[in-house]
Amino acid sequence: MPQMTDERVRAGLTHEEDLSLLHEVSMKTAGVSRLEMCIQCGTCGGSCPAAQDMDHTPRMLFAMLRAGMREEVLRSNTQWICVSCYHCVVRCPQEVHIADVMYALKGMSIRAKLYADSTAPDFSQTFIDMVESYGRSFEMGLASRHYLKHFPLRLPGMMPMGLGMIFKGRMALVPKKIEQMDQLKKILDRAKQLEMIS
């Protein structure tokens, strides 16, 4: 890996090329990522329904991955804007598992604490906390915790919706818990250990 010597900094270089990055992301992707097969055609960036809100199109992000721009990649909001619609996945002429690469990048971004906006990672974490406590998701708990922290100003506008949901029986006020919570906990604890090792 080239070092960021003074000479390099003076020359205007902003990052160290970390050529292990591509492989690392591949290994963290569920299934076989095929990231190395990308031909930069832009099918993903063209297909993405949310591209306009992304710092980088997925294609660009993959080019940055190859260039070893670890920090820039993990700071990008692209992986957090991905809505998992799989349009790019089925259209990709090289069958890159794009959506799963995005999931892998989210995880890496959280571990490196490089995400620029905590809304999404916090939401995921809150969601998981609910699941890990009850075995089921709990919309009411999730929504109240999440909105209070991240969207206090959206709350007044959303009141009728929230009340409507409760009123129409579409929002349970108490969580449902699975019976074998201890079993699930054991499984997840072991899984987390395995994740640490790998």
Add this chain to the structure above:
Amino acid sequence: MKKYLLYPGCSMESSGRAYRDSINAIVEPLDLHFEEIDDWNCCGATEYLGINLIPAYSLIARNLALAAKQTHPVNGTEGTRTVVAPCSACYLNLAKADYYMQERPSLGVKVNEALAAGDLQYTAGTLDVRHLIDILVYDVGLEKIRSAVVRPLHGLKVAPYMGCMLPRPDYQHRWSDHEHPTELDDLLRALGADVIDYPLTTSCCGGHMTQIGPETAFELIRRLVADADERDAQLMATVCPMCQMNVDAYQNEMNRFFGTDYHMPILFFTQLMGLAFGREPKELGIGVELVNSRNALAHIGVEVPVTQEPTAPRKKVEGLPMPRRWTKHEGRKEAVK
């Protein structure tokens, strides 16, 4: 009677309860038997996958392992290896876990190591994971559905909304097309509905972005609703509780965000099936949607009982200012510290 293992998914018990009610209403006329997977847990939606790989797949796989225990015939009922998930996100997670545990055997080994901590085990490929509409179109068949119709939905202009996680990525090749699948169109036509050409049928509803990036989500919802409206649809039909929730519950907020005035009700396809089979709106959870379908359903002579809406907060809302525009830079400071 054909038996299936049912994975209902969390939203069926709350926001998507109308889905569950309407599924219950069509089971009998179509001679189906759904056996719920004992003590199933949340599939993790799209959240867990983005945090930790192995825990995420282990969480999903616990359900597969539990389901695999119920495949054998018991007390005279036939056995089955088919798991039915009515929620597209649940369907995809279950199907994907099953697929990836085979595509990447090392993942399968690790997931099973985790499952072993709870005395469970799952061999990838044991089960067939399928979505409800897949079962209805390909197992039950349109012929049988057509013959159960007593109140054809003639004159009801429906936009068939398949959403994204159902026809894609489709590793098992179950659907007619990734972009413009015809299963929902065909089914709605079998009910007698007037199905419009809806090019956005597999476009995204925004998924969890309503929670974390409303600007992004509102635009996606706007596209769906605006195009359905442009094509004179009276309502949208969906196969997924998340799509229903986003288009229905956030439509009002989206309207305020864009200064638009769309009123596009969205019902589960099973609710429309129930109506066509002659059931009453109330049994099918019709009326619990926030964008009410009353006017749309009047086209087929169905009267939806008026539920008392909470009125007091609405007055206050009218006087409140527009929420500040949410930008993606918000919260950046927080991350730095």
Add this chain to the structure above:
Amino acid sequence: MTEKVGVYVCHCGSNIAGTVDVEDVAHWAAEKLGHQGVIIAREYKFMCSSLGQELIEKDIKELGLTRVVVAACSPHLHEKTFRIAAKNAGLNPYLVELASIREQVSWVHSDKVVATAKAKAVVSGAVSRAIQNAPLEELKVPINSNTLVVGGGIAGIQSALEIANAGFHVYLVEREPSIGGHMAQFDKTFPTLDCSACILTPRMVEAGTHPNITLLTWSEVTNVAGYVGNFHVTIKKKARFINEELCTGCGICQEKCPKKVIDDVYEAGLGYRKAVYTPFAQAVPNFPVMDKDNCTYFEKGTCKACEKFCPTGAIDFNQQDELLHIDVGNIVLATGYDLFDARRVSNYGYGRLPNVFTSLEFERLSNAAGPTNGNIVLRDGKTAPKSVGIIHCVGSRDRNFNNYCSVICCMQGLKFAHLVHERTGATVYNFYIDMRTAYKAYDEFYQRVLEEGTLFVRGKVAEVTDAARYSNEKGKLIIQTEDTLAGKQRRIPVDMVILSSGLQPRHDAKEVGKLFGISCSMDGWFTEKHPKLDPVATMTEGIYIVGCAQGPKDIPSSVAQGAAASARVLDKILQKEVALEPIKATVNKEMCSGCRICNGLCPFNAIGFLADDNVSEINPALCQGCGTCVAACPAGAISGTGFSNEQIIAQIDGLLMRNLEPA
């Protein structure tokens, strides 16, 4: 008698020597296989070079070698070379054995120790086998100087003309009513923009009138038997319901025919023809054909308008399909390509969105002889587009469809851009992944189209939709893509979309390949004998492939291949006779039980049955030595020369090192 064996191990530069310790292999062979008769073992940089060959020749003469084993590349490449060398030195060429230590060892392994050990085993097997080899004599048979060319597109026409001009007879068979192929459908040809018809029709006429060419259109080959020099071919001449002797090609029948049909072939589905028709004005031959499936008379039993008006009484409703049997010495396959079915890319909307056109449709649209007289208009037939998007790589370079590059689509897309610009003045966008304008004067054409102001967007188009998102998109087709050079997603509203669809093998290429005894690649194109050095020959002697049947290519390359194959055919014809490999199967009559299982299995119809003796017999002139019957015979009564049980078992023993010098 002890044989004197010489072993020659080739380095093949670093091809073999890079992975196999060739010196070790040679030393080892001399030391460990000496008891089998190996009296000399050498290694050399390039055995196939003249110096390498001389080495072998010298040893044969001076050491009196009776067997030669060359450990080098696959026998497909140089078996002939070393056989000739042996022959020159007075040794029967069939006493030479090749051990493939390149394709089967050095190219497929990376560990030098393991590869060297395997090379030794392969050499050991070859030595053991060589000792069992028997001297064989080649069988010479005369070559029939007639040639069959299958497919009357530009490649087939070129091939037929070259052979015919050299003074030999050609049967040119075409499945459609006229020769001309895809080229006859085009308007202009890149990069020079010659009018396609203007340069093609003189060739068509020449082929149609050439005294040495028998033109069989509306005909298909149904059976092929025999071997190089002596093929027996059956051709089905489909009933035209037109008496070719009487027909003058005046066209009155077409004019009077009341039945209009969409023309899916010549007009690419964009225009109509009658039930009795010649596909286009310059068709060769210009006799029409009757489309039986759509003719009112055949459907309902009445009409016969054509018959009533035909001035020469040439309509013949009773005509039957005819089977022709011809004998030819060589066969050229020029069966062409099918256009990729763009409906499969459902995100591009072809078949759903009216103003999305395929490349072939656009060719007809822009062709002065086409359904719109060359007016480039939308599917309503009248509105000229103000903006047009041309999408490259449709169905090509895409693992969801065809993996390969279809070669012509970039230039085709540029040609379309030029034509749209010239004829309509519309704004033209080209959407490409990589612009591939290799070959003479192609990039210059790209420059020209750039100069004309065509807008280029680098990005594989994600979708074409009619779902307008903004008011400027209403009523338009929106092309959504990432402009990968600008790094932004763009939505470009246009009136017309042209899909530069790729080429793919004919839908029946597999069956046709089977018919002629040749194979198809993974992608379905016919496989050439060698991708670089023998691109028009196939593994079956006497069968050649030209044009797009072999793989996607443009007109110049198709023409070049057509001519190249003809040179190969003429070479064969001028040799007057062909030496058949003496690798033949023979039946041991004592052991044959007369079950006749082999009779039906022989792909060359070489096995007859002698009813009196109740045994099967193999005709050595027809037998190709494929070994099918040898493997199939339940009594083990058939053996193949060159592949006897003794030879094969000896080779296996050798491979397993069972015959090494006892330690």
